[in-house]
Amino acid sequence: MxxxxxxxxxxxxxxxxxxxxxxxxxxxxxxxxxxxxxxxxxxxxxxxxxxxxxxxxxxxxxxxxxxxxxxxxxxxxxxxxxVKILDAPVHIGDLVAAETNGDKEEDENSIWIAKRDKSSKVDPKKLEKAEAKLRDKQGKRGKDYVYKTNSISLQNEASASQQSNRKFDKMESAGTNKSYDIRIENFDISFGEKTLLKSANLILSYGRRYGLVGRNGIGKTTLLRMINSRSLRIPSHITVLHVEQEVVGDDTKAIESVLECDLQRTKLLQEEKEITTEMNSGCTDPNLNNRLSEVYQQLEAMEADKAPAKAAMILAGLGFSTSMQKQCTRPDLLLLDEPTNMLDMKAIIWLEDYLQTWSSTLLVVSHDREFLNIVATDIFHLNAQVLDLYKGDYEAFIKTRTERLKNQKREYDAQKQYRDHIQVFIDRFRYNANRASQVQSKLKLLEKLPELKPPEKDSDVVIRFPEVEKLSPPILQLDEMSFHYNKDRPIFSDVSLNANMESRICIVGENGAGKTTLLKILLGDLQPVSGLRHGHRGLRIGYFSQHHVDQLEMNLNSVEMLAAKFPGKTTEEYRAQLGSFGVSGDLALRPVASLSGGQKSRVAFSQMCMANPNFFILDEPTNHLDMETIEALGKALYKFKGGVILVSHDARLIRMICKELWICRNQNVESLEGGIDQYRKIVEEELAAQK
Structure with missing residues (x-):
């Protein structure tokens, strides 16, 4: 067996x-x-x-x-x-690298340092010396120069160029730059032949918390990686930590920072330490011994000895590896890329509270507008190869940007009207000898006017789900369903649920509470231990999993991938399917591996809908999507004529579409009135009670 x-x-x-x-x-x-x-x-x-x-x-x-x-x-x-147990883990990749490149410093294997491009034959130290000599020569000649480097970050095709700053170079050479503000000015970033940023400026004031927003695929993640790899120059004394997924620790070890959140346990342990110190110093006060016994009893009652394991479980759920949990990680600049992906509500609230007390500089890419409203003090908007700074949180950014676009549109219309008026005069009297001098004057006036450019406007994101036929209820039911992997540890007991073609249901709960298991039972991938799952004979479920994007064929382009999965259609049909999810033009012909996370998600949605499903089960569908695409997804799901069950913690999406909220907890699935706002309130009260 x-x-x-x-x-x-x-x-x-x-x-x-x-x-x-x-x-x-x-x-x-x-x-x-x-x-x-x-x-x-x-x-x-x-x-x-x-x-x-x-x-x-x-x-x-x-x-x-x-x-x-x-x-x-x-x-x-x-x-x-x-099984052969080694004294220490052996990583073949490390052995190959050591044999190829010779001895390296331990920092090369640090999880906090961006991995260098193994194909590079350039000695970084020699390159740095050569660039220093070049800067000295150019400085003596009194000319500006451009600092250029190929990226040594994880994006092998990305490169950056940056205009030199003599004052910066002089201070760096002399070691007199003590400021923790960061000024990255006049820089370009390219990915292959595509320019992502041109003549951009990024000014970060120490202690501020900046959100970085913009459409998928325009360079947000690449910018963070360029800063982390120092392909864009920042002061050498500034430490940088780049976390591409979940949350980070503070100036103590990450696991200790979680343990310290249990204030009662921390207080008792501190008291135990103080009493023990007094007793060891010779104090014979009998009250100390009695109090020490009480402290031990309280620690035992709260299972304080299990706290490290619980802290490790929390950190593992937030994306910390074993080695990460032991790191001391209070950097001068913290870079976070979509930190709320895969977190449950409790972890998101914990992270929000934690980052609001962050004392150094933070730059975070996030699609969660409520998270940015709570955490960010400023917003950088990346659009049309330019970075624009807006003061305030995300809602303030939206308001200011809307007003700015209106003003730009009014100014553009006024300039165009003025130009058109002059042009009408020129066209009318162009061949009139008596007006020749006036015409020439008007022509010169037109030439002196600045170039007329319409205001940049983002193209609308469109997502269209297929039309479906109505099915008569019952559609999808669980009747007195119980499930366990081990009979001594039930996950669900006597759960009865019902969903129909009008359902818009969001499933919430802590990580590990059984949300994914429940989805698999609804899908029919897992069978109940007792009770029944009933699905309509005409039911066709479209399932979007958390790992759907990772299961795409990365070496194919989107058209080729759909053709391989669903053969027998024309190229035009595949392109039309992709176009209904915003994957059009050259984007549909690029290898899937080269697409951004959000673009890959759209391809995954397109693939999911090729079978014309009439019921959606979506597990964290907003991960990696930009806010405009999340808005488009919400509108499309609202218009969809089939049923929808999703697992999500994106409050805005849930408010847009969901009529019901199911909470997985205590081996049951409870229906909650009041929606996502009521659920957040419950979680906040639970966190407050734990303190």
Whole structure:
């Protein structure tokens, strides 16, 4: 009989807490396609498993992760006598790199440092010296020069050029630049042959929190990577931390920062330390001994010994690897790229509160407008190769930008009217000898006027879902459904739900509460242990998973990918399908790998709809989408004639379309009146009670 991951965990950790067991099983269940090696699995769960069983050595934990990985991938366990436990992990890639490039500093393998392009043959130190000599020569000649470098960030095709600043260079050389403000002026960024930013300026004042917004695919992520790799120059004394997904720690270790959020536990531990210090110094006060006993009792009652494991679980859910949890990470400049992706409501609120106390500089790319309203003090808008700065949060940005566009339109109309008036005079009297001098004067006047440019306006994002036929209810039902992976740890008990063609339902709940499991039961991918799932015989479900984008054929272009998945149609039909989701023109002919996250999501939506579904089940569909596309998605779902069930924490999207809210908790699914705002209030009250 084939062994399961659940059985391995139960056998290796017989005293594991139920909460941790369910969480770990959920990660293993949902992570089949996320983990490419046992090392990946160890990075995700290693710290937590170590905390669960402190008596186990690191090598034993790695062996267990190796066994779990083989069961996930191959369906069979690795015999213990076949597992070789090493004194330390060996990474073949590191050995190859070491053999190729010689000895390297440990920092090269740091998770906080952007990986260098392994194909590069240029010695960075020699390159830096050569550029310094060039700057000295150009400075002596009294001429400006352009600092150019190929990107050494993760985007191998990206490059940056930046106008030199003599004052900056002189201060850097002398080591007199002590300011923590950042001025990146007059720079260009290109990706291949495409110019993303031209003659742009990015001025960051220390202590401010900047949001960076703009359409998908115009260079937001590339800009962050260029700053992090220092392809764009910033003062050498400024430390930078770039987190491309979830949240970060502070000036203590990341895991300690989470533990410190439990104020009661922190207070008791501090009191224990103080009492112990007094007693060790010779104090014989009997009250100290009594109080110490009370402190121990309170710590035991709150299971303080399990707090590190719970903190590790929280951090793992927020995207921290084992090594990241041990880092001290209070940088001068923090760069965050879509930090709220995959977070539940509780984690988002925690992150919002945490970042509002961030004392250094923050630059964050986010599609979550409520998150930006709470966190951001300023907004950078990237549009038409230019960065524009707006004071205030996202709502203030929208208001100011709308007014600015109106003013630009009025100015454009006035200038055009003035030009047209002059042109009418010229055309009327062009061949009139008596008016020749006046015509010439008007012509010269036109030539002196500045170039007339209409105000830049973003093209509208359009998403169109297919028309569907009405089905008679019942459409999709769960009747007294119960489900578990292990009979001693039920996930759902006696759940009854109903969805029809008019349903607009959002499922919420903490990560690990069973949202993805519930979706799989609704899809029919998992069968209830007891009870029934009923689906209409005409039901065609379109499923968009959290990892849908990663499952696209990256080496093909979008047209080729649809043709491979759904053969038999013409190129025009495939292009029309892609065009209904905003993937048109040259975009449809570019390799999928070269598209931005939001563009890939649109391709995934297009692929999902090729089978003409009449019911959507969407798992975090807004991840990687820009705000304009989220708005378009909301409008399209509102107009869709079929049913919709989605998992999302994007409050604006939920308000736009959802009529019902289902909460997964306590082995049940509860319907909540009051919508997403009421749910957020409940979560905030729970967090306040924990403090």
């Amino acid at each position: 084939a062994v399961t991951c659940h059985e391995i965990i139960e056998k290796c950790f017989p005293n594991i807490d139920k909460e941790f067991f369910n969480y770990i099983c959920g990660v293993l269940e949902d992570g089949t396609e996320d983990f490419e090696s046992a090392d990946d699995l160890y990075e995700a769960l290693g710290t937590m498993l170590t905390q669960v069983a402190e008596e186990k050595e690191d090598g034993e934990i790695r062996e267990i992760c190796d066994r779990l990985f083989h069961v996930m991938k191959d369906g069979c366990d690795v015999p213990n006598d076949k």
